[in-house]
Structures are given as structure tokens and as C-alpha cells.
Amino acid sequence: MSEPILDRPRPVAARRDAALPEPQAQDPDLELVDRWxxxxxxxxxxxxxRHHGRTFGLLVxxxxxxxxxxxxxxETFLNLHRHGHRFRREARFGTFVYRVAMNAALNRRRSLGRRRAQLERLASRQAAGDDLPQSPRGPEAGVVQGELRARVQREIQALSPNLRGPLVLYDLEGLPYGEIARVLELPEGTVKxxxxxxxxxxxxxLIDLVSESDDESEGAGQ
Amino acid sequence: MSLRLGHRRFRDQLSDYADGQLSPRLATRFERHLASCADCRKELGELRRMLELLHDLPAAEPGPGSVDALLRRMAETEARPRRWLSAWGAPVAAAAAGLAALLLVQDVSVSIGLPGSAVRPEARSASLVAAEARALPRRPAPPAPSTAAMLGRRAEFAPATPGAPSGASSSGRSALAACIGSRDTRDCIRYHWMLDLAGRDVPAFLEVFESLPEAARPRLAGDLADLARGSGSATAIADHLRASRDPRAATLAARFAAVGRR
Structure with a gap:
């Protein structure tokens, strides 16, 4: 039996739900929103x-x-300040902040222009080809960890916005599907x-970093 | 179900399995398939390693003091006169923020009955500036000296000397109301701020004035002089400009003096 079967993953849903209260629960921001x-x-x-640190992380x-x-x-908080009256209480205020931030991020990407995108793709390809070893097995074997992280971050940027948003919110920000659906205003099934x-x-x-060598692959199947 | 179709269905479950989101029954079925499918085992291994790389990315933390800087930039941007910005540059924008805060906090705009909703954007911006001026710790060194100088005077907008022109004085208020009746509100607020500055700090006034394109200066000087005449402060400003002994102020002083004699 191969390793993945023995190591059945533990559900992460509970952790995600604990990290973010249900939208129906009392929104801790409502009092401030009302005063504002x-x-x-x-x-x-x-x-x-209250929200700038977490929103900054998302935007990075x-x-x-x-x-x-x-x-x-x-831009996010200016938009909130100018258009905060559009906030309805269907979602938590924090979700609304994320929604505005995601829009700011996507608009910003669009405004970078074609040349910038070309340069980024070129840099990404060069970095992938020149800066990293061919072996997938070895961050410890010579790649500086910072470079590895930079590569991962670059590849995230290279995803289309439609895919990058949900991935960032789910895998990096730890939001559950329902919350992401509310942030992106998409059906939960689409988010998933x-x-x-x-x-x-x-x-x-990232295949050069995550694939096993042929030998290991053969071994794992036995 | 064909073998291929079954494989595709299990492949679609890889992500859920890796997250532990499959029910025990589905997970058991998936593991049974996994035991016989090298492709799925390989893909699951790759997915897990990729997730490890993702989870290894450190959280991006904002720098210390960044929220204060953010709030300050927002306050300046919200109060910024956008049409003027292109011609006048950041120092004027920053200073205009201070003026807008002063005027609107004193409820001048409400007393003269500006149209608009209960919470107008200008009022919100200005009160944000004011709220931040109260809430934020004073920073000794904002970026540009001229901006710093003007922002630093935000709290001193009350008239420094009796008779000196001020956008916040009662005569200034009525002049502002009259001005707003005939011009763009923002222009009026800016003009009054300029007059206030001319009456208190000639070098700062000249710095702002000369940051304008040369072609725009004569018209502004004329507008300012007319406005000063309307509020009865043209002669006082002329005297103040002359007293500064700044050669750059001579022409402006003459202009204010001329309208003051009318």
C-alpha cells in the first residue's frame, strides 16, 4: 500500500470554519460600521x-x-470609504472588505498593460529555467528557500485571475468555500x-518541483 | 462504467481527498482506486507537495506604522482637489486637505446649505481628515518639507492676528458663502485657504502660488484679490505681503493694495 493511503488526510473544514465565524453569527464589526x-x-x-493587516496579506x-x-x-479602503453605503448585512463586513480588495487587485492587474505582462512572463520563464535546479527533490540541495518561495509566488501570479482568486482565498487565506463564494459573488460549486x-x-x-523521479514513482506504486 | 470514466471521476476527487473533505465511505472507495492506479497516486503526491510549497509561503505582514501611513495617505487623497492636483502638485493637495477639514468641521458648508445628501463625499472626506488628525499620533517628518510645513499648521488655522484674513472667521464665512454661490465649491475653499495662508505665512503662500504654472498665476492673483476685497481684507493682506520684504511678494502686494483702494 502506498504512502498516501496510509496517511489519510484529516479534514481541514473544521479548522477553516473555526477560523472564520459563520456569517449569521454576530459580526464583530457591525458596531463600528453603524457608528461610521x-x-x-x-x-x-x-x-x-482592524482589517488592514489581513487585507494587505491577501493583496500581496x-x-x-x-x-x-x-x-x-x-485603493481598497478609499473605495470602502466612498462606497461603504453599498455594504448590506448579508455578509460580514470583513467579507465585504475582501470583496473590495479582490476587485482592487483584479483592476490593478488589468491596468498593468500588455507590456508589463509580457515582461513578467519573460522573467518567470527565465527564473524557472535559470534559477532553479532540474531536480524536484531538493530545496535543501542548493536552492535558497527565498528563491523557491519567489518562484511559487510568481507561478501563482501567472494563473488567470479567475483561478488565482479562489486559490489564494482557499489555500493561502484559509477561507471555507462558502465564504469565498460570498467574497467572489460566485456559486459555491463554481468556487470549488x-x-x-x-x-x-x-x-x-510547478511540475519540476513537485514531481517524483521515475524511480521513486515506480517504488510508490508497488 | 468504463475504467477510464471511473478514473476520471476519482481524479476529480483528488483535491477533496487531499483536503480530507471526502466522506469516510467515498474516501475508502477512493483509496481502493488509488491502490490500483499509479497515475492517481502520482498526481496525489504532486498535489500534496504543491500544497506544502503553498503552505510554506510566509504570511505577508505590513510594515510597522503602515496603517498610520495608510490612513494619512487616505485622508490626503480624499481631501485632494483632483482637478487642481495636476496643476498644483502634492503640497497644495495636502494643504487643501487641512483647509477642507477646518472649514467643514466648523460646519461652514452646512450653515450655508450646500445641496447634497446628508453625508456628502466632501464632508466625509474632510471629517475623515479631522478624525485622523485627532486619532493619529503626530508624525514629525512626513515626506516633503513643504507638505509637512502645511500639514503641521492644520491645527493653527484659527486667525493668528485680529483682522488677518481667515477662511474660518465670520467675515470669511460669509465671503465663502458668497463665493460658493458663484463658483465651484472646491475652488472657493481653496481660495480661502490661500488667503488664510497669505495672511499668516507669506513664504508658504508664495511657495504654493509659485507651484502653479506661470500662465495660471495672474488669473489666480486676480481672483484672490477680488475675494479678499469682498471680505474686506485686501489691504491687510497687501500690508502683510509687503511686510515680509520678500521680493516675490511685491507684485502680489501691489495687486491686493490696488483692489483694496477701490
């Missing part, structure tokens, strides 16, 4: 303070650059299918 809507701008500043994942993430973060497609696409992009 009543004209208390310091309440909005408190909301920014989506954009692959701290500088761009900082710009998108500002996009996550699976994104994982497959990313696995193929």
Missing part, C-alpha cells in the same frame, strides 16, 4: 486598523509585490471547481 454610518469617521479609521498574494499591494490597499482547476494548473506550472 452615523458620521463617526474615527470608527472608519478603527475598521481600517494576489499581486506578488508589497509595493503594488500597498497601492491596492489604499475553480479551486480544483487552479490547483491542477499550478501543479503543472
Amino acid at each position: 454610518r452615523d458620521g463617526d469617521e474615527s470608527a472608519f479609521a478603527s475598521l481600517v486598523r 498574494r494576489m499581486l506578488g509585490s508589497r509595493e503594488e499591494a500597498e497601492d491596492a490597499l489604499q 471547481s475553480r479551486i480544483h482547476r487552479a490547483r491542477r494548473a499550478l501543479r503543472e506550472r
